[in-house]
Amino acid sequence: MLQTMARELAPLHQGEPTKTATREAYGNALVELGAERPDVCVLDADLSGSTKTKGFSQAYPERFYNCGVAEANMMGIAAGLASMGKTVFASSFAMFATGKPWEQIRQSIAVPRFDVKIAATHAGLTVGEDGKSHQMLEDITLMRVIPGMRVLVPADAVEARLAIRAAASEPGPFYVRLSRAATPVVFSEDYEFKIGKGTLLREGNDIAIVACGIEVPMALAAAEELAASGIEARVIGMASIKPIDKEILIEAAHECGCVMTAEEHQIRGGLGSAVAEVLATNAPVPMAFCGMDDEFGQSGDAWDLVSHYGLDGPGLAASARKLLDSKLA
Amino acid sequence: MTLTDQQREEILGSANTVRQDVIRMVNAAKCGHPGGPLGMADFMATLFHAHLRLNKENLHAPDRDRFILGNGHTCAGYYSLLSQKGFIPTETLTEFRKFGSVLQGHPHRNAELGIDMSTGSLGNGLSVGVGMALAAKQNEWPTRVYVASSDGESQEGQIWEAATAAAHYNLSNLTVLVDFNNIQIDGVMREIMDVRDLCEKYTAFGWHAVDVDGHDVDAIDAALCAAKDETERPSAIICYTKIGKGVSFMEDKAGWHGVAPNDEQAKAALAELSV
Numbered sequence: 001m002l003q004t005m006a007r008e009l010a011p012l013h014q015g016e017p018t019k020t021a022t023r024e025a026y027g028n029a030l031v032e033l034g035a036e037r038p039d040v041c042v043l044d045a046d047l048s049g050s051t052k053t054k055g056f057s058q059a060y061p062e063r064f065y066n067c068g069v070a071e072a073n074m075m076g077i078a079a080g081l082a083s084m085g086k087t088v089f090a091s092s093f094a095m096f097a098t099g100k101p102w103e104q105i106r107q108s109i110a111v112p113r114f115d116v117k118i119a120a121t122h123a124g125l126t127v128g129e130d131g132k133s134h135q136m137l138e139d140i141t142l143m144r145v146i147p148g149m150r151v152l153v154p155a156d157a158v159e160a161r162l163a164i165r166a167a168a169s170e171p172g173p174f175y176v177r178l179s180r181a182a183t184p185v186v187f188s189e190d191y192e193f194k195i196g197k198g199t200l201l202r203e204g205n206d207i208a209i210v211a212c213g214i215e216v217p218m219a220l221a222a223a224e225e226l227a228a229s230g231i232e233a234r235v236i237g238m239a240s241i242k243p244i245d246k247e248i249l250i251e252a253a254h255e256c257g258c259v260m261t262a263e264e265h266q267i268r269g270g271l272g273s274a275v276a277e278v279l280a281t282n283a284p285v286p287m288a289f290c291g292m293d294d295e296f297g298q299s300g301d302a303w304d305l306v307s308h309y310g311l312d313g314p315g316l317a318a319s320a321r322k323l324l325d326s327k328l329a
Numbered sequence: 330m331t332l333t334d335q336q337r338e339e340i341l342g343s344a345n346t347v348r349q350d351v352i353r354m355v356n357a358a359k360c361g362h363p364g365g366p367l368g369m370a371d372f373m374a375t376l377f378h379a380h381l382r383l384n385k386e387n388l389h390a391p392d393r394d395r396f397i398l399g400n401g402h403t404c405a406g407y408y409s410l411l412s413q414k415g416f417i418p419t420e421t422l423t424e425f426r427k428f429g430s431v432l433q434g435h436p437h438r439n440a441e442l443g444i445d446m447s448t449g450s451l452g453n454g455l456s457v458g459v460g461m462a463l464a465a466k467q468n469e470w471p472t473r474v475y476v477a478s479s480d481g482e483s484q485e486g487q488i489w490e491a492a493t494a495a496a497h498y499n500l501s502n503l504t505v506l507v508d509f510n511n512i513q514i515d516g517v518m519r520e521i522m523d524v525r526d527l528c529e530k531y532t533a534f535g536w537h538a539v540d541v542d543g544h545d546v547d548a549i550d551a552a553l554c555a556a557k558d559e560t561e562r563p564s565a566i567i568c569y570t571k572i573g574k575g576v577s578f579m580e581d582k583a584g585w586h587g588v589a590p591n592d593e594q595a596k597a598a599l600a601e602l603s604v
Contacts, residue, residue, distance in 0.1 A: 041464075062467060063467065065463065067494060068493070068494070070490035072452075072456070072486075072487045072490060073456045073487055073490035073491050073494055074456075075456070076453055076455070076459065076460060076487070076491065077456055077457070077459050077460035077494065079446075079456075079460055080456070080457040080461040080462070080463065081460040081463060082460070083438075083445065083446065083457070083460070083461060084391070084460075085391060085464070086464055103450060104453055104456070104487070107447065107449070107453050108453050108456070111437070111438075112437075112438040112446065
């Protein structure tokens, strides 16, 4: 007999949704941490205005290093500072913070398990107009595969601040994926973030939608649309992609019978793969994966792109219906 | 400061021990890189015995000196020096590269053994040295950071990113020792991808740079002393060496970059080194 655990819904933001970019929350969290902890240092690679590390650089110039357009070197410097006892945040756009210096992150940060937090902004499709050279859609895969690297993808400004603080207080390497675009605030201020824990955002037993980052509000919108036709979708926010919350996933699979994932990232290797790894070995159920299907992005308005690739509320709802059809077939 | 006769004897004796250990270790492992560490033995022994503030007593002192072996494949010699400093038991040396050994095929950071950084992928070490030197400056520590590198490693673009940053941050507490032996795995460096005049290059990047005979321990000592006198610039000491130095049949031979001597060859090499 399957025992249903008592579930607690995450406290959600009420009223008109305010919009803030997770990178803004990151910048503010750094200034906060700088005041609390003299060991915190911040590095950037000539993008401090965009990544929002500029606030820290102005408040604590003696602990901020602008490494110029040289990301591989920046990751080495981060490792060196960390080896001397510093907690280091290293930032750039996700493309240049993970793609270009992947090997330095592996060799110089992850192998010696240094206390370096790679906080990358401008991840995913929602970079928008800059197009495919800047739309990093492979970073979750690249970081998740590195032994010991924890991967956090906060959904909104509230969760971003908490994720940054959690990463700072836990020794060892982290990757925190942040966005350029202003997105709706999902969580209320009394939300508690825990590394390795997913959050139940909406009850439902027909299908479970597991999302991260900007896809969390999209999944909630899809659930509303599905509810109008009598389909109750459970929505789980999975900011902690590694370590991942196996318990909440297995429970969702048992109770909903099918699971769909949503991310502004390649399907291969990202959140969907992480969820599938858990379910395939613990609770195999029909699954659907929403994300980029083996293609690069393109220039355009951020939200037009999200719609184009089927990652807005209606797009996710349509994918959910297809999955439900195959589940019932 | 110049070396006393006693210091010189000690350094030369240590370099000879390095060479013998390297032959024994690589022979026991049946794989590894003997040529590089034989060539580097003199400048590494000078650094470890006359300059680097790292010993059993200060191992856990946060402001002690740091060392990074950027050309990590030459670690047999590094392990020998750490053994001579008392960090690694002599009998452990022949476990080099074997399953379960702390002496990994390329260095892995180990706080108890005095190994400050994991290396092995060429080009990565100098950037880490920049980070260590920045932390020391920020903390106002007397720490000096030494990085070993090589002519082959200087083909990596990241070295020049790090060189740019070190000069930009005025890291006078950072010194790189470049093993220049004109040999890399595939053959002669000048033919494969000539890095040209590294002293000129580092100078152009804003460093205090000098060329030295990498087997002249007095010249190396003088260059390391001069590096300490710098107040603004990082220092580069380009050490011109002979790969395989000390073993006649290995000297200047690219073939000995990454090939282990068999028992007979090891015996012949040790015989030359014990004279």
